Amino acid sequence: xxxxxxxxNDKRELIYVLNGKDDSLVGAEAQALLDKLIExxxxxxxxxxxxxxxxxxxxxxxxxRTLPFLADKRVVIVRNADDFISRDRNRQLxxxxxxxxCSTGILVLVVRSWRANTKLARKLPKVGRLVSVTAxxxxxxxxxxxxxxxxxxxxxxNRGVAELLVDLVGNDLPRLYSEIDKLTLYAEGEKTxxxxxxxxxxxxxRIFGAFEVIDAVVAGRAxxxxxRLRRMFADDKSAEYTVVGAFAFHLRRMFGAKxxxxxxxxxxxxxxxxxxxxxxxxxxxxIRKMPLSQIGEFLKHLGQTDHAIKTGREKTPVxxxxxxxxxxxx
Numbered sequence: 445x446x447x448x449x450x451x452x453n454d455k456r457e458l459i460y461v462l463n464g465k466d467d468s469l470v471g472a473e474a475q476a477l478l479d480k481l482i483e484x485x486x487x488x489x490x491x492x493x494x495x496x497x498x499x500x501x502x503x504x505x506x507x508x509r510t511l512p513f514l515a516d517k518r519v520v521i522v523r524n525a526d527d528f529i530s531r532d533r534n535r536q537l538x539x540x541x542x543x544x545x546c547s548t549g550i551l552v553l554v555v556r557s558w559r560a561n562t563k564l565a566r567k568l569p570k571v572g573r574l575v576s577v578t579a580x581x582x583x584x585x586x587x588x589x590x591x592x593x594x595x596x597x598x599x600x601x602n603r604g605v606a607e608l609l610v611d612l613v614g615n616d617l618p619r620l621y622s623e624i625d626k627l628t629l630y631a632e633g634e635k636t637x638x639x640x641x642x643x644x645x646x647x648x649x650r651i652f653g654a655f656e657v658i659d660a661v662v663a664g665r666a667x668x669x670x671x672r673l674r675r676m677f678a679d680d681k682s683a684e685y686t687v688v689g690a691f692a693f694h695l696r697r698m699f700g701a702k703x704x705x706x707x708x709x710x711x712x713x714x715x716x717x718x719x720x721x722x723x724x725x726x727x728x729x730x731i732r733k734m735p736l737s738q739i740g741e742f743l744k745h746l747g748q749t750d751h752a753i754k755t756g757r758e759k760t761p762v763x764x765x766x767x768x769x770x771x772x773x774x
C-alpha cells in the first residue's frame with residue numbers, strides 16, 4: 445500500500461481521515477480501506493461514496509445513523525472533504541459527531557490537509573484513525589509491492605522480481621499495484637509471481653524492442669535502429685511513458701553483466717545474477733562488442749534524454765530518436 449503514518453488506539457475505529465496531496469496514492473489507500481471495511485456484496489445497501497463538494501452534512505449523518513440493511517455496517521466515504529469540513533456550521537456539527545459517533549456507521553473523510561491543532565484532530569484518536577499518505581521512496585517500492593502481493597492476493601513476490609517490475613513499469617505506485625493485479629490473474633494457480641510472468645505479460649515487447657534497437661545500434665545500422673524504435677511506439681500506446689525505462693533496464697543489465705564478465709564470471713552465473721531470461725547468446729554478443737566505457741556513455745545519454753522529457757523540453761518520440769542517433773555516433 446502507499447506509505448502511511450497512522451494514529452490509532454485500541455478502541456473501535458468509527459472515523460477515518462485519509463490525508464494526502466497525491467490523488468492517485470490517496471485514492472489507492474481509500475480503495476484498500478473500503479476493501480477492508482465492507483464486502484463488495486454489501487456495498488449496494490451499505491456504502492455511500494460521495495463528493496464533499498456535492499453533499500450536505502445532514503445527508504451524511506442521516507446515512508451514518510440509519511441502521512444497516514443487508515450489511516454489517518454502513519460506510520460513508522466523503523471525498524474532497526476539505527471544504528466540506530469547514531463549510532458553514534459543519535465543523536461544529538462534526539465536532540459533536542466525533543464526541544459520539546454512531547456505533548453502526550463508519551465515516552471516512554478524504555482530505556488534502558489535516559491540521560493537528562484543531563479540535564477535530566485532537567478528538568480523532570479517541571474514535572478513529574488518521575492515515576497520512578505519502579509517496580514511498582524509490583528504494584522502498586519493491587518492498588511495497590511484495591507486501592501488496594501478499595496482502596491483496598496471498599501471492600509470493602521476491603525482491604529481485606519486484607525490482608524488475610519497477611524497472612519496467614516505473615515509480616507510479618497505483619500503476620504498479622494494477623500490474624500486480626494483472627500478474628496475479630496471469631499466474632493463476634501459481635503461488636508466486638516470477639520474472640518469466642513479468643517478462644511475458646508486461647516486459648516482453650518493451651525489453652525485446654529496446655534490445656533490438658540497441659542491437660542495430662551496435663551493428664551501426666542507424667536506419668534499422670530508428671525503424672525499430674518507431675515500431676515500439678506504434679505497437680504499444682503506453683511506450684511514451686515506458687520506453688525510457690525499457691532502455692534503462694536493458695542498459696543497466698548490459699553494464700552490470702560487462703563488469704562481471706571482465707572480472708571473469710562465467711556467463712551462466714551472470715544470467716542468473718542479472719536476471720537475463722531470453723536472448724542470452726545475442727545479449728552476450730552485444731556486450732562483448734562494446735567496451736564498458738561505451739555502455740556508460742549510453743547510460744549517460746539516456747539520463748540526459750530522460751531529463752529533457754521530464755522537464756518538457758522534448759517530446760518522448762523525438763527525444764528517443766535523437767538518443768538513438770547519439771548512440772550510433774558514440
